[in-house]
Amino acid sequence: MSFMIENTLFCGQSFSWRHNDDSTFSAVLENKIHTIKEGQREFSPFLNSYLDNEYNYKDAMIEMSKIDPILKNAIDECGEIHILNQDLWETVFGFILSQNNNIKRIERLYDRTARTFGTKIKDDYYSFPRPSQLKGVTEKDLRELGVGFRASYLLDAINRADEILSIDGMSDDKADKILQDTRGIGPKVSACIRLFGLHNFEVFPKDVWVKKIMKTWFPGKDESYFAPYQGLAQEYLFLYARTHGIEDE
DNA sequence: CACCAGGCCGTGC
DNA sequence: GCACGGCATGGT
Numbered sequence: 001m002s003f004m005i006e007n008t009l010f011c012g013q014s015f016s017w018r019h020n021d022d023s024t025f026s027a028v029l030e031n032k033i034h035t036i037k038e039g040q041r042e043f044s045p046f047l048n049s050y051l052d053n054e055y056n057y058k059d060a061m062i063e064m065s066k067i068d069p070i071l072k073n074a075i076d077e078c079g080e081i082h083i084l085n086q087d088l089w090e091t092v093f094g095f096i097l098s099q100n101n102n103i104k105r106i107e108r109l110y111d112r113t114a115r116t117f118g119t120k121i122k123d124d125y126y127s128f129p130r131p132s133q134l135k136g137v138t139e140k141d142l143r144e145l146g147v148g149f150r151a152s153y154l155l156d157a158i159n160r161a162d163e164i165l166s167i168d169g170m171s172d173d174k175a176d177k178i179l180q181d182t183r184g185i186g187p188k189v190s191a192c193i194r195l196f197g198l199h200n201f202e203v204f205p206k207d208v209w210v211k212k213i214m215k216t217w218f219p220g221k222d223e224s225y226f227a228p229y230q231g232l233a234q235e236y237l238f239l240y241a242r243t244h245g246i247e248d249e
Numbered sequence: 250c251a252c253c254a255g256g257c258c259g260t261g262c
Numbered sequence: 263g264c265a266c267g268g269c270a271t272g273g274t
């Protein structure tokens with residue numbers, strides 16, 4: 001089973017990628033435009049690291065398939081999906097935007113943030129702004145992007161950016177505490193940041209979908225059932241449920 | 250018109 | 263500690 005790039009880039013862990021007309025995918029990462037397509041095997045050193053190609057996902061899929069038959073179904077259907085190595089700051093901002101929101105609108109707000117405060121790379125490709133580029137931004141500026149009540153949360157994250165970015169390398173507990181000290185970051189957003197921004201694989205974000213999944217498909221169980229692959233399991237179940245529905249068997 | 254979206258905050262008990 | 267309503271915006 002080969003690496004499924006589209007499933008990996010568009011399963012809700014990243015808001016940076018767009019579909020192009022020629023069925024390739026593009027994103028601005030580290031001030032450069034990156035374009036890849038399904039089936040591609042050779043990548044730049046940066047993308048190899050970003051796509052987490054060194055980790056043995058095939059073994060993880062085999063081990064996870066032994067844990068539970070429903071999880072095995074999800075893996076068989078979704079194929080090999082990776083947990084990206086994303087920039088921590090971009091993950092923080094993206095998942096603050098995510099609360100009580102839908103993925104289409106999160107992507108649009110994320111893109112609008114880059115166009116408004118980021119650096120133009122070429123044509124309509126903009127890098128996502130670093131915290132230093134957001135210094136001096138007001139709550140009103142943020143509201144004009146359309147982020148709504150999340151504006152004050154984003155402002156707090158911008159003001160605390162140095163401390164937030166210092167969580168890289170800390171224990172998961174300490175990272176969680178510092179993150180949840182930020183306004184607008186609760187248990188779920190913190191979990192997403194630790195899984196997708198810090199690559200802590202044993203974190204299991206519980207959004208409305210995953211809560212429903214656990215209740216209907218895994219009654220009486222919690223995330224420890226999927227150990228030590230909680231994070232990956234969560235991605236599979238999330239993607240599977242969203243493409244497939246939850247109510248059917 | 251309602252209700253929902255990768256939730257969190259403040260209040261009240 | 264848990265339950266509840268409010269919150270900006272856009273889609274169905």
